[in-house]
Amino acid sequence: MNFFNIALLILLTGSLAALAIRRSSLASWVGTAATVTACLFALTSSLHVLLTGEVLRQSLPWSVPGGEFALLIDPLAAFFVLPISLLSLFCALYAGPYMRHSGQQRSLSSHWFFFLLMVAAMLLVVTAANAVLFLATWEMMTLTSFFLVAWDHRQAEVRKAAWLYLLAAHLGMMLLLALFLLAGDICNSFNFSDFGPLARIPLGSASILYLLALFGFGVKAGLFPLHIWLPDAHPAAPSHVSALMSGVLIKTGIYGILRVVSLLPAAPAWWGWLMALLGGAGALYGISLAAQQRDIKRCLAYSTVENIGIIFLGLGFGIVATAEGHPQLALLAFAGGLLHLWNHALFKGVMFLGAGTLMHATGTRDMNRMGGLLRRMPLAGLLWIGGSLAIGALPPFNGLVSEWLIYISLARAGAGVVGFGALAPLLLFGLLGLVGALALVTFTRLIGICLLGEPRDPGAATAREADPVMLFSMGTLLTGCLAIGLYPQGALRLMARPLSQVVQTSPEMIAGLGQQVAPLGFAALLLVAILLLTAGLLFVIRRHRPLAQGTTWRCGYRFPSPRMSYTGEGYGEFAAWHLLPAFMRPTVNGGHIVGPFPAPARLHQESTDPVLVRLLHPLFTGIAERCQRLRWLQQGQLSVYLFYIFIASAVLMAWSIWAGGRGG
Amino acid sequence: MIGGLFLHLALLLLFAPLLLGIITKTKALFGGRIGAPLLQSYFDLARLWRKGFVFSRTTTWVFLAGPVVGLVVPLLAALLIPFGALPAPVSFEGDLILFVYLFGLSRFFTALAALDTGSSFEGMGAVREVTFSCLAEPTVLFSLLVLARLSDGLSLNTLLGSHLLTAWQSEAGASLSLILVCLFVVLLVENSRIPFDDPNTHLELTMIHEVMVLDHSGPALAMILYGAALKMMVLSALLVKLALPWQTGWWLGDVGLFLAGQIGVAVLIGVIESSMARLRLPRVPQVLIGTSLLSIFALVLVLR
Numbered sequence: 001m002n003f004f005n006i007a008l009l010i011l012l013t014g015s016l017a018a019l020a021i022r023r024s025s026l027a028s029w030v031g032t033a034a035t036v037t038a039c040l041f042a043l044t045s046s047l048h049v050l051l052t053g054e055v056l057r058q059s060l061p062w063s064v065p066g067g068e069f070a071l072l073i074d075p076l077a078a079f080f081v082l083p084i085s086l087l088s089l090f091c092a093l094y095a096g097p098y099m100r101h102s103g104q105q106r107s108l109s110s111h112w113f114f115f116l117l118m119v120a121a122m123l124l125v126v127t128a129a130n131a132v133l134f135l136a137t138w139e140m141m142t143l144t145s146f147f148l149v150a151w152d153h154r155q156a157e158v159r160k161a162a163w164l165y166l167l168a169a170h171l172g173m174m175l176l177l178a179l180f181l182l183a184g185d186i187c188n189s190f191n192f193s194d195f196g197p198l199a200r201i202p203l204g205s206a207s208i209l210y211l212l213a214l215f216g217f218g219v220k221a222g223l224f225p226l227h228i229w230l231p232d233a234h235p236a237a238p239s240h241v242s243a244l245m246s247g248v249l250i251k252t253g254i255y256g257i258l259r260v261v262s263l264l265p266a267a268p269a270w271w272g273w274l275m276a277l278l279g280g281a282g283a284l285y286g287i288s289l290a291a292q293q294r295d296i297k298r299c300l301a302y303s304t305v306e307n308i309g310i311i312f313l314g315l316g317f318g319i320v321a322t323a324e325g326h327p328q329l330a331l332l333a334f335a336g337g338l339l340h341l342w343n344h345a346l347f348k349g350v351m352f353l354g355a356g357t358l359m360h361a362t363g364t365r366d367m368n369r370m371g372g373l374l375r376r377m378p379l380a381g382l383l384w385i386g387g388s389l390a391i392g393a394l395p396p397f398n399g400l401v402s403e404w405l406i407y408i409s410l411a412r413a414g415a416g417v418v419g420f421g422a423l424a425p426l427l428l429f430g431l432l433g434l435v436g437a438l439a440l441v442t443f444t445r446l447i448g449i450c451l452l453g454e455p456r457d458p459g460a461a462t463a464r465e466a467d468p469v470m471l472f473s474m475g476t477l478l479t480g481c482l483a484i485g486l487y488p489q490g491a492l493r494l495m496a497r498p499l500s501q502v503v504q505t506s507p508e509m510i511a512g513l514g515q516q517v518a519p520l521g522f523a524a525l526l527l528v529a530i531l532l533l534t535a536g537l538l539f540v541i542r543r544h545r546p547l548a549q550g551t552t553w554r555c556g557y558r559f560p561s562p563r564m565s566y567t568g569e570g571y572g573e574f575a576a577w578h579l580l581p582a583f584m585r586p587t588v589n590g591g592h593i594v595g596p597f598p599a600p601a602r603l604h605q606e607s608t609d610p611v612l613v614r615l616l617h618p619l620f621t622g623i624a625e626r627c628q629r630l631r632w633l634q635q636g637q638l639s640v641y642l643f644y645i646f647i648a649s650a651v652l653m654a655w656s657i658w659a660g661g662r663g664g
Numbered sequence: 665m666i667g668g669l670f671l672h673l674a675l676l677l678l679f680a681p682l683l684l685g686i687i688t689k690t691k692a693l694f695g696g697r698i699g700a701p702l703l704q705s706y707f708d709l710a711r712l713w714r715k716g717f718v719f720s721r722t723t724t725w726v727f728l729a730g731p732v733v734g735l736v737v738p739l740l741a742a743l744l745i746p747f748g749a750l751p752a753p754v755s756f757e758g759d760l761i762l763f764v765y766l767f768g769l770s771r772f773f774t775a776l777a778a779l780d781t782g783s784s785f786e787g788m789g790a791v792r793e794v795t796f797s798c799l800a801e802p803t804v805l806f807s808l809l810v811l812a813r814l815s816d817g818l819s820l821n822t823l824l825g826s827h828l829l830t831a832w833q834s835e836a837g838a839s840l841s842l843i844l845v846c847l848f849v850v851l852l853v854e855n856s857r858i859p860f861d862d863p864n865t866h867l868e869l870t871m872i873h874e875v876m877v878l879d880h881s882g883p884a885l886a887m888i889l890y891g892a893a894l895k896m897m898v899l900s901a902l903l904v905k906l907a908l909p910w911q912t913g914w915w916l917g918d919v920g921l922f923l924a925g926q927i928g929v930a931v932l933i934g935v936i937e938s939s940m941a942r943l944r945l946p947r948v949p950q951v952l953i954g955t956s957l958l959s960i961f962a963l964v965l966v967l968r
Contacts, residue, residue, distance in 0.1 A: 371782070372722065372782070374724045374726065374780075375722075375724055378724075381724075385726070385776075388772075389769070389772065392768070392772065393765060393768075394765055394768055394769045394772060395762065395765055395766060395769055400761075400762070400765055403761075404758060404761050404762070407758070407761045408757075408758045408761070408818060411758075411809060411812055411818055412818065414809060414812075414813070415809075415812045415813050415816075415818070420964075420967055422813075422967055423963075423964065423967060426806075426809050426963060427960075429805060429809060430802045430805050430806050430809075430956075430960070431802075433764070433801045433802050433804075433805040434798060434801065434802050436765070436768065436801065437768070437794075437797050437798035437799075437800075437801040437802075438798055440768055440771060440772055440775075440794050440797065440798075441794045441795060441798060443772070444772055444775040444776055444779070444790065444794055447776055447779075448775065448776055448778075448779030448780075448787070448790065449779070452722075452724070452726060452776060452779045452780040452782070453722060453779060453780065453781070453782030454722050454782045516757060516758070519756035519757075519759070520756075520758070520762065523740070523754070523756075523759075523762055526740065526754075527736070527740055527766075530736050530739065530740060531732060531733065531736050534732045534735060534736050534887075535728075535729075535732050538728060538731070538732055538883065538884070538887070541883050542717060542728075542883075545715070545716040545717055545882065545883070546716030546717070547716060547717050547718075547719065548716065548717070548718045548719070549718070549719055549720075549721055550718055550719070550720060550721070551720060551721060552720040552721075552722060552781040552782055552783045552786075552879055553720075553781075553783065553785075553878050553879055554783055554784075554785070555785065555868055560782075560783075562782065564784050565782045565783065565784050565787060566779065566784050566787025566788070566790075566791070570784075570787065570791070571787065571790075571791050573791075574791045574792065574795045575791075575795045575798065578795065578946065578949040579795065579798060579799070579949065
C-alpha cells in the first residue's frame, strides 16, 4: 500500500508543482518525471497484488458525510491499475516532445496539472472502496479529462466535442448517483466492504441496480448506443490524451460494471445476454463506421467502440455461461474479455500515439492529405503497421489471443448445447468473424491511404521522422503486444487472480487455460520464424539480381499525379454501398453538374454518427421544445417565486410527515 | 510425426502448381484448343525465379512483404489441415480460428502491397479483395461450425475426422452438402476464379486479384504465383476431405485418393470457368450474402 500512496503523493505534488511553473519546458520535465516515477510505484504495487494475491487496504477518516478515504487494492483493482500505470507512463514520456511546439505558444503548466490529476483520479477510481470517494474521484476524472480534451479550445469543434463529452459523462453520473444512493440505502453504509447485504436482495431490485450500473458506467465505457461522445472527443484531444482515454480511462467504466456485478446476487442469464448483444452490436456498428472516417483519429475512436464491444461481448457471454452453469465456458469468455481489455490498452496506445506522430509531422488529421509517409517516417510507420496488425487480431500479435478465447467459448457453447438455444452463440461467433473482416478493411485503408503510395499534400511530402522518445513509447507498447502474442500463457498467469474474482474457477482450470492458449503462441512463433526466413531469402536474392526502378504501371498513362491515387472515400465506398444499411452510409453533398456549360462543382462527403444525429439529436431537441411550453411558470415576479418556494416547502413537509408516519 | 510433416509439405509444394495447369488444360479442351502443357506453371515459376526485379519508385518494404506473407501463410495453414486421410502435422484445439486469421494476415499484406504502388487500379483491387472477404469469412466460419457441431472438438483434424463418413449417411448429409457448395463458392472467391474474378482478363478495371500484383516482377511475382497455387490447394483440401471422406488404410492409397480429389476440384473449376461468364461486380456481394445465408441454414439444420 505504501508504494501506491507514494505514487498518489507524487502525482498530487507533481500536479501542483507543474501548475506553479510558468515555463513550458520545465513544466513538461516535471510532469513527465512525476508521472514516470509515480507510475513505476503504482506498477510495482499492482504487480505485487497480481503475483502474490495479497489484498492491500487502508482507511483514513474523511470529513465528508458518509465518506471514508478507504482504498482497496484487490486483484480486480490491480488488474486495472496495471494498464493505467503502464499506459500513463508511456503517454507522459510521449507528451514531452509532442507538446513542445504547442508549449512555445502557451504555457503547458495547466496541461500537466490536469494530466497528473487525471492519472491520479484513474488510479483512485479503481481502488476506491467507498462510494462517496468513488463518485468524487469519478467526477474528478471526468473534469480533468474534460479540460484535457478542451486543450485546443480556440477551435469551435474542440469546444463542441468537449461539451458533448461533459454532457454525456454527467448523464451517466446521474445514473451512478442513483445506483450508489440505492445501494447505500439498502446497506446503510457507503463503504464497499459493508455492501454485503446487496448479495441478498431480491432479483427485481438487483436488476434495477444492474441496469443503472450498465448504462451509467456504459456511457463512460463507450457501450453502444451510449458511445456518442467518443468519436468527437478522441480527435479533439491531444494524441497522448486520446491514447490514455481510449486505452484506459474508458475501461474504468468496465471496472465499475464488474465491481457492481460482483457485489450483486448471482446474475441471471438475461443480464449477460443484454451486455453481450449490446457489445456485439457495438462491435459491428463501430467497425462499420470506422471504415468510413477520413479523420484518422475519428477512425481510431470508432475502432475503440468496436473493441469495447468485443470486450462486452466476452464479459456478457461469461455472465450467461455462469448463469447457465458452464464454468469452463465462462472462464474462457471472461479470460477473453479481460485479456482483450489489456490488449486494447496496448495496441490502441500504439495506434493513437502513432496517429499523433503523423499529425505532428503533416499538420493534419485528414488521411486524404497524407500518403507516402512510410518512406519519410520509416520507424513510426513500421510501428503503426504493427499496431494495425495487433488491432486487426492478426497473428502473431496479441489481439488474436483474446478474440480466440472468446471465439472458442462461443463455439463450444454452440457445439455443446442441444437444440436451438445454440444458435445465439453461434450467430455471435459469425458476427465476430464479420467484425474481424471489416477490421481488415478499416486498417488496410488506414495504413494504405496514410502511409503508402505517394504524398497527396505538401505537408506529407515534407514530413520527417518522429522524435526518438515518441518512437520509444510506441515501440515499447508494441513489444508488449508482440510478447503477449508469442507467450500468451504469461499474460493469463498474471490474470489468474482477477479472473478467479469474477468467475468461479479453480487453479487447475486456470492452468488448463494456459495450456490451451500455449499452441497459439507456438504457432505465432513458428509464423514469425518462417516469415523472417523467407524475407531473408528474398533479401539475399535481391542483392544478387539486377534491380531496375520505374514508375508504377498506370495503364500506359505517362503523367501520373498523386491526386489520381485512391482516397479514403474511394476505399470505403465499396463496403459502404454494398454492405452497410442506408442509414449508416456517409452523406454526400454537392457534386451536381448543371447546365450545358457547368461551373466547377464541389463534392463533399461526411460520415456522421447515426445514433447521435438520427436518434439522440431529435430526441433531445424534442424534449427541449416541450420544455419551452413550461416557460409561463417563469413570470419574473418575486412574489410568484416566493409562492413556489412556499409550495415546495409545504409539499416536502407533508411528505416527510407521511414518510415518518410509515416508520421510514 | 516428422514423416507426416514431410509428406504433407512434399505433396503441397510439388503438386500445387499442377492444379493451375489442369485448370488451364480443361479450359483449353473446352475451347477446342490443345493449350499450354500441364507443367506450364512450373516453367513459369522457374523462369520468373531467375529474373531480376523492377520496382516502382514509390514502393517500400511493404511491397515485398506482400509476396513473402502470401507464400508463408498457405504454407503454415497447410500444416493445420488434413490432406485427405493424412492427418494434419500441427493440430490443436481451436486451430480453425488461426486458420481463418492466417489468411486474413495474407490478405492484409497483399492489399497493402497493392496500395504501396500508389496506383488507383491496384487500390481498386485491394478494396474489392478486402470487401468480398467480409462476406466470405462468415460463410467459412459458419461452415466450420457445422462441422464442429458434428464432431466433438474444435481442431481442423477432428472437424475433418473419420466421423464424416457416418455423418454423410445420417440426417446431417443435407447440411454437409450445403456447406460443400458454400465452401466451393468461397474457394472460387478466394482464388479469384470465374465467376467472381477472371485471372486472364486484360482490362485492369475489371480485375480483382490480378490487378493487385500488376507491379510485381521476377522472384517476387514467382512467390505470389506459387503462394496463390498453395492457397488453392490448401482451401480445396477442405473440400476434398469433405467430399471424399474415405480412408484406404494404406498411406499411398490415401495420397492417391487425395490427389484424385484435388484433380477433380481443378477439373470442376475448369469446367465452371469454361461454361460461365464473369458476374457483374455488384452481383458478387449478393451471391456471397446468399452463401452466408445458406451456411446459416445448414447450421440450423444440424441444430435440430
